[in-house]
Amino acid sequence: AQSVTQPDIHITVSEGASLELRCNYSYGATPYLFWYVQSPGQGLQLLLKYFSGDTLVQGIKGFEAEFKRSQSSFNLRKPSVHWSDAAEYFCAVGGGSQGNLIFGKGTKLSVKP
Amino acid sequence: NAGVTQTPKFQVLKTGQSMTLQCAQDMNHEYMSWYRQDPGMGLRLIHYSVGAGITDQGEVPNGYNVSRSTTEDFPLRLLSAAPSQTSVYFCASSYGLAGGSGELFFGEGSRLTVL
Numbered sequence: 399a400q401s402v403t404q405p406d407i408h409i410t411v412s413e414g415a416s417l418e419l420r421c422n423y424s425y426g427a428t429p430y431l432f433w434y435v436q437s438p439g440q441g442l443q444l445l446l447k448y449f450s451g452d453t454l455v456q457g458i459k460g461f462e463a464e465f466k467r468s469q470s471s472f473n474l475r476k477p478s479v480h481w482s483d484a485a486e487y488f489c490a491v492g493g494g495s496q497g498n499l500i501f502g503k504g505t506k507l508s509v510k511p
Numbered sequence: 512n513a514g515v516t517q518t519p520k521f522q523v524l525k526t527g528q529s530m531t532l533q534c535a536q537d538m539n540h541e542y543m544s545w546y547r548q549d550p551g552m553g554l555r556l557i558h559y560s561v562g563a564g565i566t567d568q569g570e571v572p573n574g575y576n577v578s579r580s581t582t583e584d585f586p587l588r589l590l591s592a593a594p595s596q597t598s599v600y601f602c603a604s605s606y607g608l609a610g611g612s613g614e615l616f617f618g619e620g621s622r623l624t625v626l
Contacts, residue, residue, distance in 0.1 A: 498556055500556075501555075503552060
């Protein structure tokens with residue numbers, strides 16, 4: 399069965415520092431992988447997605463993620479965090495027969511001034 | 512564009528009451544779904560639909576019913592509300608299958624409290 403693990407519940411970084419949010423997945427075939435962001439009181443917005451091809455994918459707001467099949471990981475990165483990046487981030491895996499997305503439990507990002 | 516519209520945004524119910532959360536999308540998406548979000552649990556799929564007249568259960572379907580009579584609308588019904596159904600509910604839609612090439616578009620959520 400598909401599953402997604404986000405090991406970090408809460409991360410705090412200083413503004414301007416680099417960021418890496420971890421995501422590990424379990425899936426038998428090549429997965430479809432996604433990162434979504436949720437600002438307080440809002441719905442989720444797609445940051446980026448990986449289907450195939452180049453394992454480094456670029457997304458909106460300066461985010462990127464790298465698919466590493468050998469580590470079953472799809473970590474999200476940003477070289478310099480802005481205060482507006484404070485939000486909750488969800489990794490998700492798809493591709494199953496029912497075509498649904500399975501979400502991780504999320505990582506809350508706080509940004510220190 | 513309206514996108515995905517959910518109503519109501521907030522609702523308080525008493526145990527045993529019934530209600531319907533409304534969801535409408537204006538993007539002509541075939542796939543629609545309902546998730547619930549609870550602290551520390553992420554998003555869990557309740558029900559989904561791949562087209563009008565077709566619905567199926569997700570991970571946590573008990574206590575909820577859905578129907579899909581039109582492409583645009585996908586209401587979620589709570590038949591007899593329980594405190595365990597206190598949560599934030601999100602409706603989402605996509606052009607293709609959510610876990611395939613389709614990007615999920617989310618509504619702003621409906622916060623439900625059951626006393």
